[in-house]
Amino acid sequence: MTTSSNPGNVQAFKELDEAIDALDPVVALMSLIQITGDRSLLQCYGDALEGTQHTVKEAFVAFGEEREPPGEAALRTAQIVRDLLREAVKSGKQPLMPHPDKRLFHEMANRVTGVEIPAMSVEPAFQHAGFTTDTRVREPVRLPSEDFKVLVVGAGMMGINAAVKLQQAGFDFTVVEKLDAVGGNWLENTYPGAAVDTPSRVYSFSFEPNASWSKYYPNGPEFLSYLERVTDKYSLRDRIHFGTRVDGAAWDEVRKLWTVSAERGGEQVVYEVNALIMAVGPNNEPNYPKVENLDTFKGPVVHSAHWDHSVDLKGKKVVLVGTGCSGVQVATAIAGQVGELVIVQRQPEHILPNPTAHDPVDPLEIRAMERVPFAAQWKRLQSLASQLTDMHGMVLKDEQYAAETGGFGPINDGMRMLCEGYLQSHFPDDPELVAMLTPNFPVFSKRPILDCGFYDTLKKPNVSIVRGALQGADENAVILDDGTRIECDVLLLSTGYKLHFGRQFDIVGRDSKRLRDVFDPYPFSYEGMLVPGFPNFILGGGPYSFLVANHAVVSEQQMHYAIELLQWMVDDGLSSVDVTQKATDAFVEDVDSNLQQSAWVQCGNAHGYYRDQGKKVILAIPRHNSRIWHDLRVPRQEDFRVTRWNDAEPATEPEMTMLTI
Ligand SMILES: Cc1cc2nc3c(=O)[nH]c(=O)nc-3n(C[C@H](O)[C@H](O)[C@H](O)COP(=O)(O)OP(=O)(O)OC[C@H]3O[C@@H](n4cnc5c(N)ncnc54)[C@H](O)[C@@H]3O)c2cc1C
16 A cells, blocks of 8 residues: 555645644744755745744734735745645655754744844754754763762752753762652642743743643643653653752761751651752742731631642632732632632732733644644744843833933833733723722833733622732631721632742851851852852752743753753862852842842832842843853853862862953
């Protein structure tokens, strides 16, 4: 029987044809070039396809992009390209150009994203879109010895990522996790409506791009099952000690080891390791507000981070405190089942429209990404596009513009107008509500919220919102700071998390210095993850590590750096690497001074977790995402004080190399 007459193949080819018909023609061209290895196709069809790119559906990219529909000629070219692609995919040949050279990739990336990708973003784009797993810079001189032990604390997104990279680099590592399964945040946050609010194509590992996301912003369980799949694919479970809670660690200067203490099943466990990677995440201790007499409240009190699924909300009068990212998701998900919902809002936040918050991805698009080589990567790149350009216009104040207009900056103000217009459009006849929901600070002063249906929820007859802070409770009600008493059966708290930055542990570094003390009054770091006096210690997602991107990107860049640092130790026989105070001060000074221009610092009266304990901003780094990618490629050796095996004393702090301008 010939291939074409096999009924199974006929059906498969029919499905492929339909999927390719639905594929963005420019993505189709890029896949075709890679399959055929023929770069001349870009010149041949690239210009003619202009205007045929599909609108990327994710928020930020799609706003206001009213484009002319493509002309006849462009559509004919699209058909030609799709036909060529069909033929190429059906031939089943191995793609001839899996790794286009940098120049070609840049040209292809510009076409596929419709923006001019800056030169500094080409390599980050190539990696984060998922075109390579070869991200290492150092040519390892030798494999790490079996005596070189690494401990990772935490099996969430960052811990899994660390484990994959350590395994690939040949390190002997163990992961300890206080819970009984992987997933971290996505395991614990099971509240109704829990969902990713960063486009899923980019909020996932570049080395494991997923063609099959069912939604642009998947629900928590779908994201959790992705993390579980990655864990299984890389056979990581055997390396994870579940149910093991770390409480502290002490550096042994003589043996150049960390002694890490933990508790498992009531027993004390000790690990001795050469390097310690903390991947404990920012959001795993729920923040409970102080509420007078809460113990007298007769109904259930549930924090969204520890949802109690046995509590039946049907027909109940529910008070929900908090309107951050989780709060709006909870409200939207439960409004239809509760009897009455009163939402307590301490402060409004800018809410950006997100028309695709709940949209399923077109099954044909999924099929195309699953079946057409590299389509998933090019689609991923389209979602990444905005993160590859300089996003700081959104966050940084434009002083001249501000002096002239009283605004903050043209892009930030534009976004503010978009949010305000969106709010207004929902409540055209209710100026009081609009005023109450309008923040008086720039966008990004707090984490902006992508609308998941919150404004529509507020229109429901059984839903109301009040301004206030929770202060007390009695048997049947909660009491706000202005004395308002709201009767209710159930109290839901979406009041965020306590961000510790390592201060929850008793970590003792060189010269018996405690991390907690060193971080008083404020936590700080070098490059978002190292602290002087704490050798061989990586504080993943430390102070100044969050980008104007997403946690998948942060996690990959930081864990890449960690591997480069550890391999340097292996290759050069180093027993310890400790970042210098001088280099750290220089980093902190530079970041702090740039932060002064940011909406995070110039935030008016906005409160939120961007400010450590309501004071100094240490969460995010006001640098171009791609600059950070380059900064974290390799450790700058001159920024470290190192010891070698058999060295009696640590080498003295090296001089910083002076730049000649
Ligand atoms: C509801 C929710 C939605 C979010 N949505 C997004 C989003 O859309 N985009 C985005 O970029 N970010 C989002 N975030 C931020 C989120 O924190 C990160 O994206 C990411 O999941 C964090 O991964 P992580 O591995 O660093 O931390 P976690 O997922 O918190 O994992 C840390 C792990 O460490 C373990 N651990 C902690 N303490 C100990 C201890 N003492 N001993 C042993 N193990 C310990 C924890 O149990 C956990 O498994 C969201 C957060 C929440 C809570």
